[in-house]
Amino acid sequence: MFSKQAKNKGLTHTMMFILKGLFAIAIIGLLYWLFLDTILQMHVAINENTNERHAINLANVLISSEKLAYENDRKMMRGILDVDKLDEIFVRSGSFTLIPIKDIGIGYPNSLTLVRIIDLEKCNSFDICDGWIGYLSGPITLQGLSIVNFGECVSEHARADIWTIFKFFVAGPVLAWWHPLDLANCAENNIPSSFKLLFTNSQITSEGFPIVIKYPNGDMHLGRIYVLLGEFS
Amino acid sequence: MKAIATSDTIGIAFVVFVLFLFFSQVFPKLISVITDNFSKASGENVARQLSGLITVSGAAPYKIKIDYTPTTEHTYNILMKDRTVKVTPIFTVNYAEKASSTQRFAVGLNDYEQEKVNHFVVEKNFDGESTYVFEASKE
Numbered sequence: 001m002f003s004k005q006a007k008n009k010g011l012t013h014t015m016m017f018i019l020k021g022l023f024a025i026a027i028i029g030l031l032y033w034l035f036l037d038t039i040l041q042m043h044v045a046i047n048e049n050t051n052e053r054h055a056i057n058l059a060n061v062l063i064s065s066e067k068l069a070y071e072n073d074r075k076m077m078r079g080i081l082d083v084d085k086l087d088e089i090f091v092r093s094g095s096f097t098l099i100p101i102k103d104i105g106i107g108y109p110n111s112l113t114l115v116r117i118i119d120l121e122k123c124n125s126f127d128i129c130d131g132w133i134g135y136l137s138g139p140i141t142l143q144g145l146s147i148v149n150f151g152e153c154v155s156e157h158a159r160a161d162i163w164t165i166f167k168f169f170v171a172g173p174v175l176a177w178w179h180p181l182d183l184a185n186c187a188e189n190n191i192p193s194s195f196k197l198l199f200t201n202s203q204i205t206s207e208g209f210p211i212v213i214k215y216p217n218g219d220m221h222l223g224r225i226y227v228l229l230g231e232f233s
Numbered sequence: 234m235k236a237i238a239t240s241d242t243i244g245i246a247f248v249v250f251v252l253f254l255f256f257s258q259v260f261p262k263l264i265s266v267i268t269d270n271f272s273k274a275s276g277e278n279v280a281r282q283l284s285g286l287i288t289v290s291g292a293a294p295y296k297i298k299i300d301y302t303p304t305t306e307h308t309y310n311i312l313m314k315d316r317t318v319k320v321t322p323i324f325t326v327n328y329a330e331k332a333s334s335t336q337r338f339a340v341g342l343n344d345y346e347q348e349k350v351n352h353f354v355v356e357k358n359f360d361g362e363s364t365y366v367f368e369a370s371k372e
Contacts, residue, residue, distance in 0.1 A: 017244050024248040028255060040328040042268065044275040053285070058339050061291035066363060069294070076294040076359065106291065108337045109316045138339065141315035149335045156332040189277055189334065231337075 043181065045188040051229050052206075054108055059209045059227040062115065067104045070214045080212045081223070086117060090134035093118075100134055107138030110145060114228040119213050121221040131223070146190050146231075153186035154178065192231040267328070274304040277334040280320035283353060284336035287318070290357040290365065291340040299355040302372055311353075311369050313345040323349060340365055 062068055063079050067089065070082040089104060091097050093116070107113055118131035142148060158177045168176035208224035215221070272278060286299050303309075310321040310333075321333035342365045350369035358364050 020244050021247060024251065028251065037327045040267075041330070042271045042275075042328050043330050044272055044277045046277060046281060054288075054337075054339070057285065057288040057292075060289060061339060064292045064294045066359070066361070074361070078292075078294040105341050106339055108339045110337075138337075139316060141317065143315045143317040143319075143335065152335070153332055 090132035150190040157182040276322040280334035
């Protein structure tokens with residue numbers, strides 16, 4: 001009798017032990033689910049100089065483009081720029097003519113690109129080299145406007161939940177709908193780098209891309225192409 | 234009485250051990266994997282990659298075909314208009330940001346719209362003049 005009671009007691013304790021263990025595991029599972037499903041909110045803010053990346057991409061496209069590059073037997077010579085084509089699009093530096101703004105089908109929307117090409121083998125004693133200069137423009141579109149993108153981003157981040165009413169009275173209407181970090185992310189991802197540079201005072205200097213300039217008489221000169229991009233909106 | 238105390242101690246020690254193991258080993262790894270996967274698959278990143286790939290396809294002197302699949306787990310809605318690409322991710326997990334991103338590119342491409350896709354092809358052809366083709370499908 002005594003041994004049966006002791007056996008039942010032991011069984012009860014074992015069952016209690018297992019139940020406690022299961023309860024602990026269930027709590028961990030619940031915490032895990034709560035964390036992933038309701039607490040954790042992943043956001044991506046890309047901190048880069050978009051202007052500089054766009055300028056590098058654009059310079060790469062320009063030196064391969066049929067608008068500037070030398071063609072031989074319908075083959076495009078990447079990095080070799082044709083003087084006849086350069087004269088059509090740009091003006092010679094120091095020629096006292098108005099620098100033209102042209103749309104050659106290459107350019108970011110809502111931007112203005114200053115392109116400067118210099119001939120390193122035609123420099124004077126003050127290291128001022130001959131070359132070409134001009135502006136390239138991209139199309140003006142509503143779709144690419146930063147303020148429109150920012151507005152879209154902000155509207156997509158507006159959140160209404162059980163806490164909205166509470167936050168409305170405690171923190172005000174803006175913080176009731178948006179988390180400050182959401183607004184910061186929208187600003188980080190959508191405000192043009194050229195605008196941000198005004199406040200951060202950061203600078204990027206570049207030596208430009210090396211190129212070869214081909215003259216009509218067959219002469220080939222070493223040169224450089226500089227691309228400065230201003231995304232104004 | 235002594236046996237009960239021992240089983241309780243073992244139980245508490247076990248729970249503490251599991252919690253310690255979870256928060257020191259599993260949890261950081263889990264967060265790291267989620268962050269890594271999500272940052273690659275986010276709408277912001279895919280839009281930036283796509284706009285970059287479209288633009289640099291123009292740097293190829295003759296022809297080029299670029300295949301890009303950011304992830305096979307998620308899909309995206311794509312809208313291409315006026316040299317901009319708008320990517321809206323379709324995520325099934327709650328922790329992921331579902332906001333869209335619009336990015337600019339620098340070469341001429343026809344307007345294009347496609348829903349629930351995750352495989353993108355950018356093609357540049359040259360026949361006296363550069364032409365660009367963009368296609369998207371579900372993988």
